[in-house]
Each structure stands twice: as structure tokens, then as C-alpha cells.
Amino acid sequence: MTDKRISFLGPAGTYSEQAAQIWCEECDLVSVDSIPDVAKAVNDGLTDIGIVPIENSIEGGVTFTLDLLIHDSDLSICGEIVIPINHNLMSKTEIDFSEIQTVYSHPQSLGQCRQFLTTNLPNANLVASLSNSAAVEEMMKSPMNSAAISSDQAAKIYGAKILKKNVEDRPNNETRFIVLGKNDHPKTGNDKTSLCFEFQGDQPGILSESLTEFASRDINLVKIESRPNKKSLGRYVFLVDIEGHRTDEKVANSIESLSSKVAMIKVLGSYPKFI
Amino acid sequence: MTDKRISFLGPAGTYSEQAAQIWCEECDLVSVDSIPDVAKAVNDGLTDIGIVPIENSIEGGVTFTLDLLIHDSDLSICGEIVIPINHNLMSKTEIDFSEIQTVYSHPQSLGQCRQFLTTNLPNANLVASLSNSAAVEEMMKSPMNSAAISSDQAAKIYGAKILKKNVEDRPNNETRFIVLGKNDHPKTGNDKTSLCFEFQGDQPGILSESLTEFASRDINLVKIESRPNKKSLGRYVFLVDIEGHRTDEKVANSIESLSSKVAMIKVLGSYPKFI
Structure with a gap:
């Protein structure tokens, strides 16, 4: 591990701090005040990487993080880690x-x-x-x-x-964190790729047609999530996680083909799957 | 309007109260303490209908409401209303x-x-x-x-x-509310149908294959959202809104066909589109 400083959503004692410690035992931990500030610390070079929660097994997507990835960050996802949450x-x-x-x-x-x-x-x-x-x-x-x-x-x-201890209502309470950096991760052979895209206006059938770009190439769709595009109610940005690395031929082809159907597409990064 | 009592998430002065008043000017408004309590009031016969926020144009889905519909309610969606939010x-x-x-x-x-x-x-x-x-x-x-x-x-x-006035960062800040009742709404010719479903295990391509049930019948998919199934991280329940009434032949056929592919499916109701 060559990274030396990792930013996380503080204060000390949060689950984010735990995730940062587990991700990088030898890193200096830098506590910041908000999820956007984690990204800002990496952007500004204050830290090498940052870690943010993206999904909880009970509460679902962490909307601050999803919206940061869509609208407000040019960083890449270079890793993921899942940690159990015990209240x-x-x-x-x-x-x-x-x-x-x-x-x-x-x-x-x-x-x-x-x-x-x-x-x-x-x-x-x-x-x-x-x-x-x-x-x-x-x-x-x-x-x-x-x-x-x-x-x-x-x-x-x-x-x-x-x-x-463990006063949470449901067992299997886990949170997935992603690691943000200036670059994503080289191919390992057991990777995931995250991307987001948005369509132009109302086009019946366009979403299922777009997902077929993955299905027809035997690329497994791990996750799909929709977020408002923030301009008008009923317009969405879709975030998907697929199996494979963006440099894999079939993944690259699917993304190229999808690009011709959408108004916006952003590849958020490829990184090794957790476990 | 024959409904006489409508429950909403209180206290007085919330945006939910505004939505309830606009939805049903002559109704008695019954303030309750939580989103699940809105549904409980209808279930127990304390109110005829209840109103809950489901989606905001900036913040996205209201997860309490989505999870109530998936896991904890047998009520039907019988209407929707969109109101502007000004802070x-x-x-x-x-x-x-x-x-x-x-x-x-x-x-x-x-x-x-x-x-x-x-x-x-x-x-x-x-x-x-x-x-x-x-x-x-x-x-x-x-x-x-x-x-x-x-x-x-x-x-x-x-x-x-x-x-x-209007200190919100983005214009077009709107919230969509749904109306819950013991029955959904008869067909009007300008309807929407909400449903949710879950797949059994990992089946590559199953989501795009399922959405094709709508696309191949020219049924417009208005919205898709994923929520954790709450049993294990990475397993989701999908909520979709499609155009048409569940009693329309092509909608009924698409739902029947989809039912054979899924582990769980729940039709949440058909109701007139807002506007």
C-alpha cells in the first residue's frame, strides 16, 4: 500500500473511520466534515484517497454519495469495502x-x-x-x-x-464503502465497473434497450439505482454496477454502444470486487 | 369526493399537511407521528385515506414510504399529487x-x-x-x-x-405524494400503475429481460427504483411505475408474464396520473 493519507467523514468514532482504518491500516486518517469534503480533500491533494459510504443493506443508497459521483466529482472509484454495522x-x-x-x-x-x-x-x-x-x-x-x-x-x-450491544432490528446490517482517488484500479480479473447515464427526454423502452447492451454480451448487471436529475421531477440519472473491468473488450464495447443512446454517460471507475 | 378523513405525517405545518389539504379540501385532516402510522390509520379504519411523500425532485425517493409499500402494507395507491416545495x-x-x-x-x-x-x-x-x-x-x-x-x-x-422566502438552492423543488386507500382507483384512461418485484438469486440479464415485458408491448416505463431487500447486501427489490391501468389488456399481460420470472411481485395500485 503506497497511499499515505485517507480522508473520511468524521468526527472520530464514526463507522466511516472504522472503514478507513480497515481499508488502510498504515494510512494517516484525516477527518473531514461532510461527504463532499472527503472528495475535496482528494481533489486538493490534502489526501491521496478518500472513503465514503455508498450503500447500506437496510437503508439503501447513500444519496449524498450517489449525487456527488453524478454531479460534483471527477474522481474515480478505485476500491470498495463492506463492513458490518453494529449499533x-x-x-x-x-x-x-x-x-x-x-x-x-x-x-x-x-x-x-x-x-x-x-x-x-x-x-x-x-x-x-x-x-x-x-x-x-x-x-x-x-x-x-x-x-x-x-x-x-x-x-x-x-x-x-x-x-x-447490537440493538439493530435486523441482522446482516452492513455498509458498503467506496474508495475515491484520482485514478481507478488496474485490472485484476475480478473487477466491477460503475457508471452513470441519463437519457434525453421521454423515450419509451430506452432503459430496457440500454440494459440489453450488457445482457446481450453476458455482462452481469450487479446493481441499478435511479437518482433525480435535479432539473425536473420524473427525470432520472441511472447508476449501474456491472461485472468486469472497463478495459475488458466486451465491457468497453457495451459502454461504447450505450454511449450512442444516452444524453450523458460517465464511467466512475473499475476496481476489484470486495471478497 | 366521498372520503371524509385523511391521515398525514404531522405535526401541523408540514408539507404533508399542505398536500392533504390540496388533495381533499373538505376532508378532516388527521395528523399522525410517522409514515407507517399514516398507513396504520387507514388500515384500522381511523381514516378513509392517507397521504405520504414518495419522491422529491432533488432528494429522490422517500425510502420510508418505498419500504412501507414493499414490506409492511397491503394498502393500494389510489392517487398522486405533486406540490412545489418552498423553504x-x-x-x-x-x-x-x-x-x-x-x-x-x-x-x-x-x-x-x-x-x-x-x-x-x-x-x-x-x-x-x-x-x-x-x-x-x-x-x-x-x-x-x-x-x-x-x-x-x-x-x-x-x-x-x-x-x-425561497432559500432552496435549486428551483423546481417539488414533492410527489401518493394517496393510500383500501382500494386503488378505477380506470380513467390516463392512468399509471405501480408495482414491485424481486428476483430469485443471481440471474444475469434477468432485469433487462423483465423490462422487455413492458417495452415489447409499448408500455412506457415511467420510473424504476431499487431498494435493498433487507436480507442481504446486494439483493434488491425493484419498484416500477408504468403507464396504463392494471385492467388494460396489455398491462395485465405484461404483469402476468413478468410474474413467471420473479420470486415476488406486488401490484401496488393503478391511479390517475397527476396533471
Whole structure:
């Protein structure tokens, strides 16, 4: 590993920090304030690479990241990593569930623990925080009967007491992160390619016709996602992940052929598949 | 209009309340606490219909609603309505932008006004609220140098002073709402049909093959969205909107044919297109 600095969405204690540490054990970690700032750090040369969440197995696509890739970044995806997400209920000291009056967490995490909260803390007031780490920080400044839902790591950093581990409603809670750099990854033989495209106006059948460019070449479509084009309701940009490297002949041909059908196409990068 | 009671995501002053009022001027409005509670009110017979946001032109799909339709509801979509979203910066009294130290709003609205905030209030502390109405309520209880971003209606309800109208970064900010009932809508000749489906395991090409069921019958695919199936990362449920009513012969044939290819399919309803 020759990369030395990696930017991630902070503060310390977020799941993004965990992902950055696992991706690159020897890197210097650089905490920034937002997903766009991760990309900016790479663009400006402050870091060599950056890591951002793109998809959670329960909540779905991370729209900030998808929109960054579509609209606001010329960086390439050069890697991906999947990490398990385990939420923990924590407070300042050991207290009984019945004493808890307020629970701080990021809205997405509150969503992932909804059944647990309804069953165990039906009367607690749920308070949205800007990150899971900020939730613990706010909780530590609040009265004794407050709790937070956050990561192991955030509990350690702020000295919170974990009351119950793994309070997420569904097992298999995992988040996929992508690594952004100035270049994508050379071919390894077990690769994925991400791209996005948009059609001009209303063309019945154009999406299925376009996907046939992959299917007819036996290229597996791993994922398709639509995002608003932000100009008008009902107009979308499609993001797809396909198997193979953009330098593979059949992948290159499919992209060339697709290019003639679309109003915009952007190859976001080829990179080794996780696992 | 024979429906008498309509449930919506409260509290009073939200954009959902505006949509409910416009949809059904003579209905009694019933405010509930969450998107699932809107559906529950209809299911339990507390209201005749319910209205929920499904898609914003900037932020994209409302995942709570999509997941409700896929996993947790047997209600049908019987209508849709699109309303413009205009955000306003407000405070307790007329104050200068330079005095504002804190801005309360729902994270989605903060996201939609990011450029305005960065340019005009670069040093303000942004605080996430659980709804745009809750943001105004919190702001009204806070010191003088606080502001909120919310709707006209919320400003009226809480007696806030609007400092600047339309602070959203992009014009054409619109939200589409769907109306849920025990039955969908009879055919009008200008209809849409929503459905969702999931495939069994990895089948290269199966998605484009499935969409061909619509394309080959000249059925326009209006929208496609993917959501995690929540069992395992990388497995999706697809939601599509197509033109036509489920009782139209070609639509019925396409659905029947698609049914033989999928592990799960759910027709969410047919309803008149908005406009």
C-alpha cells in the first residue's frame, strides 16, 4: 500500500473511520466534515484517497454519495469495502432502560433500531443528531437519564457505558464503502465497473434497450439505482454496477454502444470486487 | 369526493399537511407521528385515506414510504399529487443574517438549502430537527439569534417572522405524494400503475429481460427504483411505475408474464396520473 493519507467523514468514532482504518491500516486518517469534503480533500491533494459510504443493506443508497459521483466529482472509484454495522445503546453510567427519557442518534440509526426502541423504550424522546459520534457527545453533556445509539468506537472515545450491544432490528446490517482517488484500479480479473447515464427526454423502452447492451454480451448487471436529475421531477440519472473491468473488450464495447443512446454517460471507475 | 378523513405525517405545518389539504379540501385532516402510522390509520379504519411523500425532485425517493409499500402494507395507491416545495428562512423577529448563530431544520431541508447557508450564514451552527415544523417550534423556544428553515404554513402556525422566502438552492423543488386507500382507483384512461418485484438469486440479464415485458408491448416505463431487500447486501427489490391501468389488456399481460420470472411481485395500485 503506497497511499499515505485517507480522508473520511468524521468526527472520530464514526463507522466511516472504522472503514478507513480497515481499508488502510498504515494510512494517516484525516477527518473531514461532510461527504463532499472527503472528495475535496482528494481533489486538493490534502489526501491521496478518500472513503465514503455508498450503500447500506437496510437503508439503501447513500444519496449524498450517489449525487456527488453524478454531479460534483471527477474522481474515480478505485476500491470498495463492506463492513458490518453494529449499533449499541449507551449512557453515561449503568442505568435501567425504564429510567431513559431521551435517546440521541443519527436519524438513519434511529430508523435501524425502531423496533428495539418501540419495544424497550416506548416513552423515550428520540432526538436526531448529525452523526452517531455527535449523538454520544450530546448525550455525555445531557442529564443522567439520556442515552445514545452509536458504535463501539464512539463509546470508547467518549467514555460511554454500553447498556446493550447490537440493538439493530435486523441482522446482516452492513455498509458498503467506496474508495475515491484520482485514478481507478488496474485490472485484476475480478473487477466491477460503475457508471452513470441519463437519457434525453421521454423515450419509451430506452432503459430496457440500454440494459440489453450488457445482457446481450453476458455482462452481469450487479446493481441499478435511479437518482433525480435535479432539473425536473420524473427525470432520472441511472447508476449501474456491472461485472468486469472497463478495459475488458466486451465491457468497453457495451459502454461504447450505450454511449450512442444516452444524453450523458460517465464511467466512475473499475476496481476489484470486495471478497 | 366521498372520503371524509385523511391521515398525514404531522405535526401541523408540514408539507404533508399542505398536500392533504390540496388533495381533499373538505376532508378532516388527521395528523399522525410517522409514515407507517399514516398507513396504520387507514388500515384500522381511523381514516378513509392517507397521504405520504414518495419522491422529491432533488432528494429522490422517500425510502420510508418505498419500504412501507414493499414490506409492511397491503394498502393500494389510489392517487398522486405533486406540490412545489418552498423553504423560507425565519426567526422570532426581524434580525440581520449576521446575527444568526443557529439554524434549525430537517436534515433534508438543510441539504436542499446548503449553498444558501454556506454563502449567507457561513458561521451558523446547523441543528437537525425531526420535522420542518418541529424546527420552528424549537427555534421559537431558543434565544433571539436562532433561525429555522421551514414552510409558510409553519411560520403562520408558530408566529415566526419570515426573513427570506425561497432559500432552496435549486428551483423546481417539488414533492410527489401518493394517496393510500383500501382500494386503488378505477380506470380513467390516463392512468399509471405501480408495482414491485424481486428476483430469485443471481440471474444475469434477468432485469433487462423483465423490462422487455413492458417495452415489447409499448408500455412506457415511467420510473424504476431499487431498494435493498433487507436480507442481504446486494439483493434488491425493484419498484416500477408504468403507464396504463392494471385492467388494460396489455398491462395485465405484461404483469402476468413478468410474474413467471420473479420470486415476488406486488401490484401496488393503478391511479390517475397527476396533471
